[in-house]
Every structure is written in structure tokens, then in C-alpha cells.
Amino acid sequence: MERRTIGAAALAVGAVGLGCMPMSWAYSSSRQRGEESLRAVHRALDLGSTLLDTADMYGPFTNELLLGRVLKERRQDAFVSTKVGLLVGEQHIVANGRPGYVKRACDASLRRLQTDVIDLYQLHRADPEIPVEETWGAMAELVRAGKVRALGLCAVGARGGRRSGNRLHDATIRQLQRVQQVFPVSAVQAELSVWSPEALETLLPWCEARGIGFLAAMPLGNGFLTGRLTPGEGFEPDDVRARHPRFTAEMMAANQPIVAGLRRIASRHGEGVTAAQVALAWVLAQGRHVVTVPGAKQERWVDENAAAGGLRLTETDLAEVAELPGALGSWD
Numbered sequence: 001m002e003r004r005t006i007g008a009a010a011l012a013v014g015a016v017g018l019g020c021m022p023m024s025w026a027y028s029s030s031r032q033r034g035e036e037s038l039r040a041v042h043r044a045l046d047l048g049s050t051l052l053d054t055a056d057m058y059g060p061f062t063n064e065l066l067l068g069r070v071l072k073e074r075r076q077d078a079f080v081s082t083k084v085g086l087l088v089g090e091q092h093i094v095a096n097g098r099p100g101y102v103k104r105a106c107d108a109s110l111r112r113l114q115t116d117v118i119d120l121y122q123l124h125r126a127d128p129e130i131p132v133e134e135t136w137g138a139m140a141e142l143v144r145a146g147k148v149r150a151l152g153l154c155a156v157g158a159r160g161g162r163r164s165g166n167r168l169h170d171a172t173i174r175q176l177q178r179v180q181q182v183f184p185v186s187a188v189q190a191e192l193s194v195w196s197p198e199a200l201e202t203l204l205p206w207c208e209a210r211g212i213g214f215l216a217a218m219p220l221g222n223g224f225l226t227g228r229l230t231p232g233e234g235f236e237p238d239d240v241r242a243r244h245p246r247f248t249a250e251m252m253a254a255n256q257p258i259v260a261g262l263r264r265i266a267s268r269h270g271e272g273v274t275a276a277q278v279a280l281a282w283v284l285a286q287g288r289h290v291v292t293v294p295g296a297k298q299e300r301w302v303d304e305n306a307a308a309g310g311l312r313l314t315e316t317d318l319a320e321v322a323e324l325p326g327a328l329g330s331w332d
Contacts, residue, residue, distance in 0.1 A: 001048030001309045004291050006213030007186025009150050011119065013079045015284055016309045017051030018044040018302065019217070019295035024063035027295075029238050034066060036298060041070045043299045045077045047306040053189075053215070053293045055083035055124060056109050057093070068114035081120040081187075081215075082109050083154065085127065085135070097127030099138035106142050120187055122152035123179075132175055133182050140183035151183060152215070155190035155203065169203035176206070189215040189293070192286070194225055194279050195246075195258055195327035200286065208287055216292040219283045221327075224252070226276040227259040245329035254328045261324045265317050273311065280308035282321050 001014040021027075023037035041052065052070075054063045064082060071078060084105045087094050109118065121139055126132040142148040155172040169190065176185055188207050192199045196218065207214045222241055223229055231252035235242040246255065262275035269278075276294075283292045294305045313321075 001306060003048075004213075004288060006120065006215075006289075006291065007150055008184060008211050009186055011079065011150055011186065011213075013051040013291055014048040014306075014309070015291060016049050016280065016306050017053055017079075017081075017215070017291055017293040018049050018305075019293045020052055020054045020063055020067060021058050022295040023066060023297045025058035025060075027239050027241075029236065033297075037066060038069060040297055040299050040302050041067065042074070043302045044296075044306070045070070045074055047302065048309075049302065049306050050077065050079045051081060051215075051291060051293065052078050053081045055086070055122075056105060056112075057083070057086045057088050057124065060088040061112060064109055064112035068112050072114040075115055079119045080113060080115060081122060081152070082113065082118055083122040083124040084109070084139075085124040095125045095127040097123070097130040097132065097135035099134055102135060102138040103142065106139075106147055110147060117146065118148045120150050120152050121148040122154055122187070122189060124154050125156070126175060132178055136179040136182045143183070150186035152187035152189060152213075153179065153185055154217075155188065155199075167202055168198045169201070172203060173206055180210075185210075185212055187213040187215055189217050191218045192216040192283055192290075192292075193219045193221045194262065194282055194321060194324065195221045195255065204286060204290070208289055212289070214287065214290045216283045216286075216290055218295075219280055219292045220276055220294050221279070222247070224255065225259060225262060225279040226274070227263060231256070246327060248330055251328055251330055255325075258324050258327060261320065265313070265320055268317070269311060274304060276304060277308035277311050278313070278317070278321075280305060281311040281313050282318070284309065285313055285318060 003012045004015045005012055087096050139151050190199050232249035241247040262278045266273040266275055266278045280292050296302050
């Protein structure tokens with residue numbers, strides 16, 4: 001697999017990573033199977049999808065524990081990325097950016113992951129009650145202590161910006177400008193896909209101009225861009241898509257032209273090329289500093305995603321993607 005670099009430290013990873021969240025969190029729990037997920041992680045490493053992206057809140061904690069079982073055997077094959085800053089309660093999630101907590105959380109993640117160093121430690125969300133510089137300073141101390149190699153920031157959730165007309169990533173860029181004064185940012189993780197291209201407006205160029213890696217989260221649109229979801233089929237109550245404004249039966253039906261366009265492009269690249277692979281290849285075509293992190297919990301999807309790293313879209317393909325209709329959601 002093609003290797004790409006993250007940040008000024010030139011941390012090398014496979015261009016297609018593995019988002020581990022679906023194995024333990026946010027998607028249908030009835031389809032989460034530990035042994036199957038372990039095989040998927042091993043397969044990803046075999047194929048060169050070295051970046052394993054997790055977080056302490058996924059589960060919570062169980063996703064890191066699962067990865068630890070693999071890392072105990074194959075630490076040298078993996079690039080480990082985990083996150084800190086969010087606590088999961090009974091019915092809510094809260095931010096905690098207190099420096100003491102950050103340091104304790106890092107130690108706990110190291111134990112669960114069965115490793116002595118985290119390659120990329122990301123701030124999941126800033127705590128509104130703690131200056132982000134204080135949180136980032138604690139994370140920087142972890143680098144100096146040798147527990148972490150590099151730091152990253154996850155983009156602020158900004159769905160409301162669609163309604164207000166604000167640029168979606170202005171708040172994230174303001175945070176980045178502040179923490180850069182404390183310690184270098186190596187990577188930014190944010191949603192980027194054919195149906196959510198907003199990061200192209202300001203955030204991606206901001207990162208590129210500063211040599212900061214970009215981790216493209218949800219590059220398959222929470223599974224929609226694979227074309228394998230049926231409008232009206234419904235989701236289990238614990239699945240985040242059950243409450244997502246683009247996953248009502250009406251909106252899924254309305255957005256089918258996007259999938260149809262990806263399939264048309266795939267058909268030009270030969271038998272076996274899928275809409276999902278075109279979607280991932282489009283993300284990778286947005287810049288050499290972009291690494292795509294599709295979620296998967298089965299070996300067959302890991303295989304399909306990794307193969308997208310070798311798919312090269314033509315200028316005609318890219319122009320056709322640009323002409324696809326914008327995604328609709330129930331806020332529209």
C-alpha cells in the first residue's frame with residue numbers, strides 16, 4: 001500500500017487506515033463480534049493499513065482493549081491513534097480537558113492497548129470549562145515523557161453551521177491556531193466524503209499550508225456511499241444512524257443519485273470495482289497529506305477498502321463527482 005506522512009515529524013502510515021469504532025461503539029451492537037473484529041484488524045495490518053484509529057470512549061474502553069490483543073503480538077506493524085477528552089455516562093457524553101485527567105487517561109489507554117507509546121494522541125473535544133491551551137499543554141508533556149509520539153485534534157462537531165450559514169470549520173481552525181502556539185499539531189481528524197465535502201473549503205487547505213496531516217473520518221458516509229444500505233430498512237436503536245438526519249427513509253431515497261454516480265464511475269474501472277472504492281479514492285485524491293480512515297469490522301470490507309488505495313481516478317472521474325447532487329438531510 002502507498003505510504004503517506006503525517007505532520008512535520010513525517011510519521012509514515014498506509015494511505016488507507018482502519019477506523020475501529022464500529023467494532024465496539026455507535027453502530028448496531030448485535031453485529032459486533034470480537035473475534036471477527038480481531039481478524040479484521042490483523043487483515044488490515046497484513047495489507048498495509050497500518051493506522052488503527054480508536055478512542056477511550058469507544059465502548060467505553062472496550063475498543064482499546066480489543067486492539068490491545070492485536071498490539072500485544074504486532075505492535076511493530078501498527079500505527080496507533082487514540083483519543084482523549086470525552087467521558088461517557090448513562091445517557092450523555094461530557095468533555096473533560098483537565099490536565100490531571102488527561103495524564104491519567106493516557107496511562108489507562110497505554111495499559112489497555114498493551115503498548116508503551118501512543119503514536120498519535122488526539123484531543124477528541126475541547127472542554128468548554130478549561131482553556132484548550134491547558135489541555136494541550138498536558139498532552140505535550142506526555143510527548144516529552146515519551147508516552148506519546150505526536151498530537152492531533154478532532155474537528156469540532158458543527159452540523160448547526162448548515163442552518164446558520166457559518167463556515168463549518170471556523171471553530172476548529174480557531175482552536176488549532178491556539179494550540180499551535182503551545183505544541184505542534186501533527187494531524188487533524190474531520191469528516192470528509194463525497195457527500196460531506198465541507199472540509200475542502202477551509203480546513204483542508206489550512207492543514208496543507210502548514211504541513212499538517214489530515215485524517216478523513218467517515219469517508220464512506222456512515223456506510224451510505226457503499227450502496228449497501230436499503231432505504232426504509234431501519235436501524236437498531238443504539239445505531240447513531242437511527243437519529244441521523246440523512247438516514248431517514250425519505251432522505252436515503254433522495255440521496256440515491258449520489259451512489260448511482262459512484263457506481264457509474266466504478267464501472268469504467270473494471271469488474272469488481274465498487275462505489276465504496278471510488279468514494280475512498282476520491283478522498284485520497286484531495287491531497288498527499290490526506291489519509292482516509294474508513295470504519296470496518298469484517299475482513300471482506302477491510303480488503304475492499306485497502307484495494308481503494310490503488311485506484312486512481314481520472315480528471316473525468318473527479319469532474320463527474322464534482323457534478324453529483326449535494327446530499328440532502330432532514331434539516332433541508
